[in-house]
Amino acid sequence: MIETPGFPLTLLAFIAMIGPLVFVHEMGHYLAGRWFGIGADAFSIGFGREIAGFTDRHGTRWKFGWLPLGGYVRFAGDMNPASQPSAEWLALPAAERARTFQSKPVWQRAIVVAAGPVVNFLVAILILAGFAHFYGTRHAPATVGSVVGGSPAAKAGLREGDRLLTLGGRSVDDFAGIAEYAMLRPGETIRVTGERASRPIATTLTIGTVEQRDRFGNVYRIGRVGIGSPPVEYRPVSLLRAPVEGTIQVVAIVRGSLDALGQIFTGRRSVDELGGPLRIAKISGEQMTLGWPAFIGLIALVSINLGFINLLPVPMLDGGHLFFYAIEAIRRRPVEPHVQEWAFRGGLAAILALMLLVTFNDLGQLGLWRNLAGLIG
Structure with missing residues (x-):
């Protein structure tokens, strides 16, 4: 810290x-x-x-x-x-x-x-x-690179090499999508579908809850499933393609904001997590x-x-x-x-x-x- x-x-x-x-x-x-x-x-x-x-x-x-x-x-x-x-x-x-x-x-x-x-x-x-x-942009397929022993993924029966297709009914295209989905849903039980050796798999997984403290002492409650990333590739982005990548990231962040707002309204996320000008000032x-x-x-x-x-x-x-x-x-x-x-x-x-x-x-x-x-x- x-x-x-x-x-x-x-x-x-x-x-x-x-x-x-x-x-x-x-x-x-x-x-x-x-x-x-x-x-x-x-x-x-x-x-x-x-x-x-x-x-x-x-x-x-x-x-x-x-x-x-x-x-x-x-x-x-x-x-x-x-x-x-x-x-x-x-x-x-x-x-x-x-x-x-x-x-x-x-x-x-x-x-x-x-x-x-x-x-x-x-x-x-x-x-x-x-x-x-x-x-550049970070790319990794929506594949299980490793499974942490005793983690939610291990309890759900996921294995190294499994390719995940949907989490809670939402399709995932890359590993970052898995992490982003889980991070906003600590404690939720979801349906997971995927492929193992070209054969379909389906299981139920309860996302784990982890409290993280950053270098400034701020504590965050996030969700984790307990899988490691496959090899990551950083790809250069041309000047013409860059606005498209920027738009994709903005859409993903807005979707995350909608998810978080929906969780607050349904009681799955505490209103204590809402911040205002003082918290923004602190973080800035x-x-x-x-x-x-x-x-x-x-x-x-x-x-x-x-x-x-x-x-x-x-x-x-x-x-x-x-x-x-x-x-x-x-x-x-x-x-x-x-x-x-x-x-x-x-x-x-x-x-x-x-x-x-x-x-x-x-x-x-x-x-x-x-x-x-x-x-x-």
């Missing part, structure tokens, strides 16, 4: 990661809006009181807020959280109203809203494509001490999760707006304003509750509750 980075480095790493990611996310919204002729009143990185900024020739106020935990673009006419037409909007002159967000057809509004998360995914694809091009500082490749890799991962979370169909998030736009497209008229208003109030309450939960978890991860218990005891 090495010394945890101090507060200044942690804060610097957090701002260096979150600031650019929020900027490109909001820039996606902004550029899509400008493409469709929508004016922007403000572009903010951070919330709260403005600490610096300027106004450009288009009348957009570019500014920094004192709380660097997000950002926003406020389009012309965007006078309420649900972006509903209002009496104030209807009172605008016709020429000015034509440049507002609400005046645009639903498909254009949907593109503007989706552009932020899409840019986050594109950033991650570019980073992972760069890693694939400069470092740790990764920066490991070098730029580790830190840039974390940026890609956070960018994917930022895009993924914003696409969840929760009012107040981009996905919530897209959900209402989908209903509007089907019904050929917007959802009633009072329904949207109550939905967005509920979404805000849910987001605030989630923020309280993850902050509580983060403080526990940082050892606050343990230290308080020690003081009280």
Whole structure:
């Protein structure tokens, strides 16, 4: 275990990661809006009181807020959280109203809203494509290289040389897919199918649970089946192929996020594993001490999760707006304003509750509750 980075480095790493990611996310919204002729009143990185900024020739106020935990673009006419037409909007002159967000057809509004998360995914694809091009990609077939005695794989009857085809009904193409599937499912009992000497095999396996502690003292609970990898081959990736490899990795990470979210909702994974800004800040500082490749890799991962979370169909998030736009497209008229208003109030309450939960978890991860218990005891 090495010394945890101090507060200044942690804060610097957090701002260096979150600031650019929020900027490109909001820039996606902004550029899509400008493409469709929508004016922007403000572009903010951070919330709260403005600490610096300027106004450009288009009348957009570019500014920094004192709380660097997000950002926003406020389009012309965007006078309420649900972006509903209002009496104030209807009172605008016709020429000015034509440049507002609400005046645009639903498909254009949907593109503007989706552009932020899409840019986050594109950033991650570019980073992972760069890693694939400069470092190559790791390849190993979905074959059992060795079996650890007494492990879940040994108890399930797997043998060296078995080729695995599906785990829990999901097909696996390489050894990394086996490890990724098991890692997210400690303690689960799954059906395994495969081939042994060209003959089909099927068995039931209960994934083992392992607690790992990294060099910074963080403890992680992961799943293991107890098999070793076959010989690994590192393959170079051409510049043209690299974006494809980056996209494949992003899709795999999003699928893992969906799996983890589903496990939390079904109770198979504890909500204690949810982390927020404090935990992200802690990890960003740790990764920066490991070098730029580790830190840039974390940026890609956070960018994917930022895009993924914003696409969840929760009012107040981009996905919530897209959900209402989908209903509007089907019904050929917007959802009633009072329904949207109550939905967005509920979404805000849910987001605030989630923020309280993850902050509580983060403080526990940082050892606050343990230290308080020690003081009280």
